[in-house]
Amino acid sequence: MSCGLGLRAWGLRLVSTAERPLPRCPTLSFSRRRTLATCCTLDLKQKRKKEKVLVISGPTGAGKSRLALELAKRLNGEIISADSVQVYRGLDIGSAKPSLSDRKEVPHHLVDILHPSEEYSVGQFFEDARQATREILENGRVPIVVGGTGLYLRWYIYGKPEVPKASPEIASEVYSELMNLQRDGDWDAAVRLVVDAGDPKAQYLASNDWYRLRRSLEIIKSSGSPPSAFQVPYDSFKEQINSKMSDHDDSFSADTLGENLSEDLDYDFICFFLSSPRLDLYRLIDLRCEDMLMGRDGILAEATWLLDTGLLPNSNSATRAIGYRQAMEYLVKCRQQQGHSSAQDFYAFLSEFQKSSRNFAKRQITWFRNELIYHWLDASRPLEKILNFIFDAYHDQTGNVVVPESLNFKKDISSHREISELKAYRTKNRHFVRREDCYVILDWIRRTQTMEVVH
Numbered sequence: 001m002s003c004g005l006g007l008r009a010w011g012l013r014l015v016s017t018a019e020r021p022l023p024r025c026p027t028l029s030f031s032r033r034r035t036l037a038t039c040c041t042l043d044l045k046q047k048r049k050k051e052k053v054l055v056i057s058g059p060t061g062a063g064k065s066r067l068a069l070e071l072a073k074r075l076n077g078e079i080i081s082a083d084s085v086q087v088y089r090g091l092d093i094g095s096a097k098p099s100l101s102d103r104k105e106v107p108h109h110l111v112d113i114l115h116p117s118e119e120y121s122v123g124q125f126f127e128d129a130r131q132a133t134r135e136i137l138e139n140g141r142v143p144i145v146v147g148g149t150g151l152y153l154r155w156y157i158y159g160k161p162e163v164p165k166a167s168p169e170i171a172s173e174v175y176s177e178l179m180n181l182q183r184d185g186d187w188d189a190a191v192r193l194v195v196d197a198g199d200p201k202a203q204y205l206a207s208n209d210w211y212r213l214r215r216s217l218e219i220i221k222s223s224g225s226p227p228s229a230f231q232v233p234y235d236s237f238k239e240q241i242n243s244k245m246s247d248h249d250d251s252f253s254a255d256t257l258g259e260n261l262s263e264d265l266d267y268d269f270i271c272f273f274l275s276s277p278r279l280d281l282y283r284l285i286d287l288r289c290e291d292m293l294m295g296r297d298g299i300l301a302e303a304t305w306l307l308d309t310g311l312l313p314n315s316n317s318a319t320r321a322i323g324y325r326q327a328m329e330y331l332v333k334c335r336q337q338q339g340h341s342s343a344q345d346f347y348a349f350l351s352e353f354q355k356s357s358r359n360f361a362k363r364q365i366t367w368f369r370n371e372l373i374y375h376w377l378d379a380s381r382p383l384e385k386i387l388n389f390i391f392d393a394y395h396d397q398t399g400n401v402v403v404p405e406s407l408n409f410k411k412d413i414s415s416h417r418e419i420s421e422l423k424a425y426r427t428k429n430r431h432f433v434r435r436e437d438c439y440v441i442l443d444w445i446r447r448t449q450t451m452e453v454v455h
Contacts, residue, residue, distance in 0.1 A: 050268040058274035059361035068146035082147025094323035116318035119211040150367040159233035166218035199226035273374040303327035339450030378409040
């Protein structure tokens with residue numbers, strides 16, 4: 001069950017203790033005037049209503065986009081995408097981007113705003129998403145932030161570090177230092193350069209993440225310190241939680257304290273994490289990967305377009321995205337073989353695509369398990385019941401968010417049976433089962449990728 005009730009009650013008890021009536025007297029001592037001022041401040045803080053923002057997250061394949069769309073229709077809302085791939089034009093299938101008809105029915109923000117060759121950072125997302133939030137609220141509508149990119153949502157809710165922006169001169173200097181190394185593909189040498197400059201954590205960056213490597217060097221040259229030297233607002237909230245936990249008995253859970261600390265945030269964030277039993281989620285993900293390969297305009301066609309623009313797999317944010325990286329690597333291999341691919345090669349690619357997608361969902365669940373502001377909901381329950389619950393939670397004036405047992409989803413796997421079933425899990429395809437099931441795709445590859453090699 002959600003801890004929201006205990007939390008809000010605890011918060012109210014603190015206020016009520018501070019607001020005990022003071023005795024009437026003609027003159028007040030300095031200490032009593034000070035106490036009265038404190039009481040008035042607390043009273044004003046209680047009366048000051050913060051604007052509400054809904055946040056819907058969950059692992060890939062959980063159905064959060066559909067839920068957000070239906071919520072927006074009911075609440076007169078607009079959707080802000082918190083998906084690091086949906087920002088790119090042309091990457092529609094692999095990112096499960098909302099359809100044009102859905103976007104026409106409900107306004108969507110931060111979708112199709114960049115070409116795949118461009119980089120997009122969490123800091124830029126913070127600025128763009130907060131601006132969109134303000135505009136939506138000013139228009140009298142409800143902001144609904146939806147996506148599964150954990151760092152995007154963490155910064156959006158808690159704030160971004162005050163890291164200095166590089167001057168044009170420093171940005172140009174850094175570009176010059178790394179340009180030749182990037183052109184030659186010498187990632188290891190570039191990492192050593194940045195580590196020697198003062199950022200030992202650069203060695204842990206994802207391979208070929210040239211944007212973050214450049215940004216790290218820019219920060220060092222601008223401030224003399226590495227990015228890790230700057231306080232992250234979320235870490236401050238975590239420190240407060242640890243402090244509160246040490247000051248109270250076991251009845252105050254981390255979840256309770258996490259939600260209570262949200263009172264210091266810019267908005268009244270009402271956050272939900274939508275998930276399904278792990279086995280069901282894995283099956284859905286596997287089938288969705290298959291679906292993305294169907295038809296002429298599937299993820300392979302989008303990966304072909306990325307290659308045709310001159311991008312290489314795993315070379316920037318867009319080409320590192322799950323699905324696109326695997327598809328591009330597979331097609332590069334096909335092109336090297338003059339458009340030839342065996343059924344075995346295709347099924348190896350599909351298996352890697354499915355496995356990477358499942359692992360990504362697992363990482364998302366692990367990440368959000370530690371995000372204390374979210375209420376977990378069972379995606380396997382009827383959509384109408386989930387919609388009604390969130391609708392009522394948004395309009396509730398008491399501040400209590402209590403997830404009913406029928407909708408509550410447990411964060412941790414406690415059943416030995418479920419653990420055993422997960423270990424024994426094997427993919428069961430729906431479309432690609434026999435060798436001949438992929439012949440249409442292999443023929444498409446032979447025709448399209450051979451042409452690209454010839455030209």
